[in-house]
Amino acid sequence: MPRKRNHRSFKKRYAVLGQGITEQWYLSFLKDYKKYKYIVRPRLFDNIGLKKAERFIDDLLDEGYDYITFFTDYDTIVSQEKRARFDALINKYKSNNKVFICESMPSIEIWFLLHFIYTTREFVDYDSLKSVLRNYLPGYEKTNEYLKDKNWFCKLIQNQGFCKAKANAIKLFENRKQGNIGRHFPYTKMHLAIEQFEKQKHA
DSSP states (O other): OOOOOOOOOOOOOEEEEESSHHHHHHHHHHHHHHTOOOBOOGGGGSSOOHHHHHHHHHHHHHTTOSEEEEEEEHHHHHHTTOHHHHHHHHHHHTTOTTEEEEEEESOTHHHHHTTTOOOOOOOSSHHHHHHHHTTTSTTOOSSHHHHTSTHHHHHHHGGGHHHHHHHHHHHHHHHHHTOOOOTTOOEEOHHHHHHHHHHHHTO
């Protein structure tokens, strides 16, 4: 009697990592809200710098992950004079279709702000952006105490905020590609990361 073949299906695995707890909490809430398939591990958001991120990405690739997204704030790259290291990281993975580096200028909070308004105002750093964001998210802080309360995330997505953010991010990104912008012109690649998350839902 011929042996039955074991048609075992392997689920694809997707990982996200980022610089800190802001990305961790946001991506956790977003995963629940949109039913995305990536995993959120706290250790992959524990003050991750570029050097550590590179090591984690390589480890995740070795473990067989199908797609890895790294979230980083560009203001810290500029302020810490790490643009050369960041460019090297981009170049290392630019031909790898399993890795996406998602930076935001000045920080991921520009993505949050785009849920409420479209703006081309230049922000030197996170602190300059925070004062504007607090008009929509009163008391906003990058702390566990604030971020663990889902209320701030709920404010982001109400009134079609998520759709607004994607449209605004695309518009900003197109403006940036056309040039004629200042050194601190705001942008984010979050909409591109979202596109991948949506594809992963149906993979």
